[in-house]
Amino acid sequence: MTAPSVSPPGVALQGTFDELGTPLRETTFVVVDLETTGGSPAAGSRITEIGAVKVRGGQRLGEFQSLVDPQCPVPPFVAVLTGITDAMLFGAPRIETVLPAFLEWCGPDAVLVAHNAPFDTGFLKFAADEARIPWPSYAVVDTARLARQLVSKDESPNCKLSSLARVFGATTTPNHRALEDARATVDVLHGLLERLGGIGVHSLEELSTFTSRVTPQQRRKRYLADALPSAPGVYVFRDAKGRALYVGTSKDLRSRVRTYFTASEPRRRMAEMVGLAEKVDAIVCATSLEAQVRELRLIAELRPRYNRRSKFPERAVWLKLTDEAFPRLSIVRQVRDDGGSYLGPFASSRTAERARDAVHQAFPIRQCTARLSPRKASPACALAEMGRCGAPCDGRQSVEDYAVHAEAVRSAFAADARGLAAVLELRIEKLAAQERFEEAAAARDRVAAFVRGAARTQRLAALTGCGLVVAARPRTAGGWDLAAVRNGRLVGSCAVPRQEHPAPHIEAMLATAETVTPGPGPLPCALAEEVERVLDWLELPGTRLVELDGVWASPAYGAGGLRGRYEVGDGDVVPFADKRGLRPGTHPAATWGAAG
Structure with a gap:
């Protein structure tokens, strides 16, 4: 069957089998319910009864029911609630026998369904782990979760199984016995699936990602993904004028784009973006790395409205040591071929300023901004009198003497930051000893900004x-x-x-x-x-x-x-991953072969 042609918004579409994924009418559901001695297997509670109903396409294919010897007494209040007593469980098979039979009865491709599924699957997985029985990778559907999104409070004050059974006219009344509750859950499941079909959820994949927060208007735009390939690459959402709204990447373009129209999307702005989208372009990429890089380049080029990161790379800032007779530090936004030494890029000017202050505290580099000449003296500032600058401005420091400090800064930028760190660590210790903790924290943030910026620069370079x-x-x-x-x-x-x-x-x-x-x-x-x-x-x-x-x-x-x-002082000082160790090592030569 061929893919349908692109249809305008608002027109009902009959999807092909290919786009539906696994149709719900062809999915085998095993609706299961447990009775237990308590609420938590980790606290010692155990299964006392398993009941299950197997259904497909609205037809019941079979049932499974067995009492289970829990190897522990049934609490009185549980016996009153369920009617299962210690006497009833005497001689019943243990879970090590029942569970393998239940899993074999389910089959490998079944989808487990339960009301408040984490409770039932939690007990089953715990029992399987105790008995050292491999747990199959079943898909799981929780009718309680679906009901909270599909059943209004006007219909039912709560989403208990007994309440939902009345809403959907279940033929079996839940009574806290496993098989009867499973039968009632089957009727609830069919009622929920009927409602889901009315809003365009027809496949197991759509069911597993369903959320009521996706509006009918969003779902009607699923046709935008029809022509996309099931391949890795980059996708671009565009509005009616062709302007880029959002750029993303995925291992499966078609599947990922369809989730914007059928699945849960916690970001509110994405729902707004989908409402504006009229077209989705796709660029198939050979590898995941190519897709990631293309995404970055497109975001920088197109500057989509709904991408928050990587849109303005020109806003990155650098710390520059100028190339002149008496170099100084400057914060710039552009790297030039001017002989300067650069550190960065930093995410913000504030972080670059912290790194600059760290250098100024560690090395007697001048902090004035004027261009100095060794042949023309000028008055020295207060920093010279405080011993924080060698005063090259008034001739107290020669070009050669000053060059020693400038070279130390270049070395800290490119190769060895230990000297700078040692000076600032000593200052932090002194401030902490004097209980000047805020100043110590500020000094720590400055050295952290420099170290992380230098680590990034050295890794990139x-x-x-x-x-x-x-x-x-x-x-x-x-x-x-x-x-x-x-x-x-x-x-x-x-x-x-x-x-x-x-x-x-x-x-x-x-x-x-x-x-x-x-x-x-x-x-x-x-x-x-x-x-x-x-x-x-x-x-x-x-x-x-x-x-x-x-x-x-x-x-x-x-x-x-x-x-x-160094601990990060605030969110502006961002760590950058560097997974290489400092110790040198050797690697054996790669032996090429046809990878199989």
């Missing part, structure tokens, strides 16, 4: 300094994912099918890879987020380096080794 990195990761189903990276920018990606040698694919990928012209600074060819995504992929266990042009290494005494010492 380690990769962006390599002219070419070719790497491969084994795919779950066999084969390889390949990536080519130039100066930190993803320039090529492809997937190698199972049982094929990667070498020809690598050659073809490099022949068609993007050519880049490196710019200045730690990020010569790509934005920081893209380089970090690439790094995360490269550092995953199992990734193999195929080709490396350059040296990919972190500094032995870099800031990455200091990050664990």
Whole structure:
């Protein structure tokens, strides 16, 4: 059966079997109910009765019922409630016997249904674990949860099984016996499924993600996903004028986009976005890494209204040590080819200011903003009298003497932050000893901002300094994912099918890879987020380096080794993952083969 043509909003659609997934009418449901000695298996309560009804397409296929010897007394109040007494359970089979029979009766493809399902499945899984019986990966439907979304308080004051049985005209009255309650739950299930069908829920996949917060107007837009492929890639929601509303990525484009119209979406702005959407474009990607990178680039290019992150990469700020006779620190938004040394990027000016203050406290770098000349003296400021500056302005410090401090700052930026950290740690200890805790906390936040910024810069620069990195990761189903990276920018990606040698694919990928012209600074060819995504992929266990042009290494005494010492002062100082240890190691040469 072919896919239906795209229809305008508001028109009822008859979905194909392909888009429906697993039709509810073809799903085998096992409606189960338990009686127990109490409310918690962890507290010692055990199962006393299992009752279940198997249904498909509205027809009852069979029933299962068995008392269970709980190996413990039945509390009096439970005996009164259920009518199950110790005498009734004498000689009954134990759960180690009943549970395997029940699971075999259910079959491997059944969907378990229960009223307040976490209670029943919790007991069953606990019993299976105790008896060392493997628990099948059943899908589970909770009729209580569905009822809370589909049954109004005008119809029923609560969602108890007895109340719902009256609402849906169940032929069996619940009486706290397992089989009778399971029979009543079957009628409740059929009543709920009938209501769900009226609002467009026809498949098991839609049932498992159903929420009443998805409006009928949203559900009617499911046709927007019809033409999308079931493949990994990037999707772009667009409004009636073609403007990008939202960009996302998924391993299955069609399935993910359909969830916006059928599944629970806790973000309120997404419901508003779906209401405006009139079209969804898809870009199929060879690998998950390519999809992640394309998503970042599209967000930066299109600046969709409903994407909150990565829209304004130009807002990132850098801490710069200028290139002049007497260098100084400056906070800038652009990296230039001007001989300066850069640290960052930072998420905000406030964080960059903290990092700058940390450097000023550790090194006697001038804090004035004027451009100084070694041939023309000018009056010194108060910092010189306080000993916090060598006063190169009035000639007390020569260019050569000042250069020692400037070089120490460059080293802290790029290679060794231990000196800066040691100075500030000593200051923090003194302030804490004097019970000046707020000042100590501020000093801690400053050193934390610098260390984390330096760790990020050094991690990014380690990769962006390599002219070419070719790497491969084994795919779950066999084969390889390949990536080519130039100066930190993803320039090529492809997937190698199972049982094929990667070498020809690598050659073809490099022949068609993007050519880049490196710019200045730690990020010569790509934005920081893209380089970090690439790094995360490269550092995953199992990734193999195929080709490396350059040296990919972190500094032995870099800031990455200091990050664990400092607690984050506030949400603006964001840690960046660096999964490489400081200790050097060797890796065996990769042996290529047809991954199977």
